[in-house]
Amino acid sequence: MKLRVMNCKNCNAPLRLEGEKLICDFCNSAFDIEKDASDVAYDNIANAEELIRRSLSDRKAEMEAFFKKKEAETIAREEERERKHKEALKEIRRKARRKSIISFIRTLIILAICAVVMKVLIDKARAQKAERDAQKAATAANNRPKSYRVVPSELEKAGFLEYAKDLAIDSIKEKHEGAVIQSSKDIWNLVQEPQIESVYLITSDRGNGLYFIMDLVLETEDGRTTEGYDCVYLKDILVDQDGKVSLERGERCYGENSDAYDFFWRMDFDHDAMVEKAIDSKRLDAEKNYFVFDLTNECV
Numbered sequence: 187m188k189l190r191v192m193n194c195k196n197c198n199a200p201l202r203l204e205g206e207k208l209i210c211d212f213c214n215s216a217f218d219i220e221k222d223a224s225d226v227a228y229d230n231i232a233n234a235e236e237l238i239r240r241s242l243s244d245r246k247a248e249m250e251a252f253f254k255k256k257e258a259e260t261i262a263r264e265e266e267r268e269r270k271h272k273e274a275l276k277e278i279r280r281k282a283r284r285k286s287i288i289s290f291i292r293t294l295i296i297l298a299i300c301a302v303v304m305k306v307l308i309d310k311a312r313a314q315k316a317e318r319d320a321q322k323a324a325t326a327a328n329n330r331p332k333s334y335r336v337v338p339s340e341l342e343k344a345g346f347l348e349y350a351k352d353l354a355i356d357s358i359k360e361k362h363e364g365a366v367i368q369s370s371k372d373i374w375n376l377v378q379e380p381q382i383e384s385v386y387l388i389t390s391d392r393g394n395g396l397y398f399i400m401d402l403v404l405e406t407e408d409g410r411t412t413e414g415y416d417c418v419y420l421k422d423i424l425v426d427q428d429g430k431v432s433l434e435r436g437e438r439c440y441g442e443n444s445d446a447y448d449f450f451w452r453m454d455f456d457h458d459a460m461v462e463k464a465i466d467s468k469r470l471d472a473e474k475n476y477f478v479f480d481l482t483n484e485c486v
Contacts, residue, residue: 336387340425380402381400385397401413
């Protein structure tokens, strides 16, 4: 760079450097600085550090922008991959759920079909059984001797009352001898022969029956006792037109009980309530035309 003395072109006075201008203090003229090749080279060298710094800064900014862009693209790709993965999982779950629902519905349909088939088979079997039972009942009815209403005198004449009395007592003994009462787990035995409290003959258009209401005393091995009542019903007592009395199939049933009946003891604890339920209720049943005879005096 050459050193030059610059004077004002107008007044030839010395010039003063102010910023990028040359100023004449005498005439206040201003001139641009004329630079030759060496001046430009000097400026370039003087500004090289700044240029490099700026260049590096620009390059850094470009690199940061580039890497940020790449990072954003990578994140976007990862997010897209994650989204697709989640969508794939959702689709797999949807298919599995759909398959499970279809399988469940198919199973329900199969079970429903099986249930319908079973119901049809059961109904058919029941219908066949009912038909067979009806045929048996019809056959038995056709073969059964005609029964008439029986009267007490016919029972006494045929000696049937004593036979029926022994049958009823034996039935009560079978039921209560050595019974295990559920409420105590103790073994209770009959202390004495069952005592007949009352006997009733009940007839209707459908048949004849004897009701024996008995007094029972039960006792354990350690001496505890309890007293109650039980009822035996001998049903289907037949009498033909010649007055012959018979007990069809020797059937014995345990008669109706009152509200005082105890299922643990298998006994009734109210004699009058039992009579009212098993006997008196039939006296009042006019539709079935029951006749009730008290045979207690004849049997006790």
